[in-house]
């Protein structure tokens with residue numbers, strides 16, 4: 001397992017800005033990103049400091065990646081599915097596991113949301129957002145995972161050893177990951193999650209029903225709020241709660257950029273990244 | 289006020305028969321967010337009076353978790369006169385707990 005002082009999840013403006021500071025302060029820094037993020041689709045950035053001519057979002061990010069590498073940061077492409085805390089942090093991704101003294105969540109916002117009848121009403125009563133946290137309650141029972149990418153398969157893997165049976169429901173989306181053998185995959189649209197006091201199953205748009213005791217939501221990739229929930233950071237359901245120093249309630253865990261809400265702009269993301277970096281430097285040094 | 293360890297043995301006496309509201313934190317050692325909820329409950333317990341605070345380990349007291357349909361942890365239940373008066377699933381801030389208790 002690779003060990004670092006600081007791991008930054010997210011390689012957008014917030015994450016890379018933080019990496020510039022932590023690597024200049026000689027902290028062993030790793031930046032993990034799964035893709036280009038929000039700026040991949042921004043053709044012309046006109047309102048960021050220092051641009052005599054507009055440049056594209058991609059170019060801005062790629063330039064800063066080179067800058068961070070030149071200052072000593074390591075950059076990898078990976079998608080993080082889980083973070084746990086026990087004095088220091090363990091991160092689990094598609095490609096491997098990582099360990100760090102301090103972690104920055106800078107994963108941007110995700111605009112995905114499942115608007116399925118019954119889903120929010122039954123949260124905590126069969127609807128769960130964390131397989132590793134709640135698998136215990138489904139020993140020998142029927143569960144389903146809602147999702148269509150690697151993250152959903154990761155959640156499935158946590159449930160398979162425990163649950164009696166598990167199905168993957170993509171809610172009409174194309175399946176983009178390899179599913180372990182023996183798992184039933186249903187790609188139909190979902191009409192509702194059923195149950196009065198607890199989940200009893202799922203009804204699809206065509207009226208067919210799948211009985212289930214638990215439904216684990218793992219849509220798209222793990223976003224900031226998903227990761228925060230797993231490690232125990234407070235959120236308001238959409239953004240991560242931080243103080244002025246960009247610290248969350250979990251010791252050593254910080255957050256910056258779009259994932260903390262507020263003005264969703266490059267300049268604020270860069271500023272928050274810098275602030276978070278200062279706090280991480282202090283935290284790692286104090287911690288030895 | 290000290291936080292009480294709630295078990296199958298003392299649940300009736302400490303929670304159902306209590307003459308003040310009781311906030312029960314359902315938790316487990318393997319649950320990451322529960323490790324963050326614990327200290328928040330401790331802190332609040334120090335600050336407020338007229339409320340009892342308890343922690344219930346679901347590994348050791350599965351029957352109580354089942355009885356109250358707890359299927360995600362942390363789950364926080366407020367009992368008044370032996371009944372659930374309020375509930376929340378997932379990590380709660382101190383303010384969130386206060387709201388739950390109506391204080």
Ligand SMILES: Cc1cc2nc3c(=O)[nH]c(=O)nc-3n(C[C@H](O)[C@H](O)[C@H](O)COP(=O)(O)OP(=O)(O)OC[C@H]3O[C@@H](n4cnc5c(N)ncnc54)[C@H](O)[C@@H]3O)c2cc1C
Pocket residue numbers: 009010011012013014015032033034035036037038039041042043044045046047048078079080081106107108109221222223224256257258259263264265266267269
């Ligand atoms: C089309 C468009 C145009 C825009 N134009 C402008 C503009 O002109 N000016 C301006 O100031 N702002 C603009 N914005 C807003 C700006 O892009 C964001 O405010 C900014 O990118 C936020 O930075 P961030 O670092 O917080 O998040 P992001 O830039 O979104 O970066 C997050 C990173 O996290 C990574 N990530 C997410 N989840 C995981 C995971 N589980 N594991 C590993 N990595 C993960 C992603 O790969 C991504 O690279 C625009 C946004 C869009 C969508």
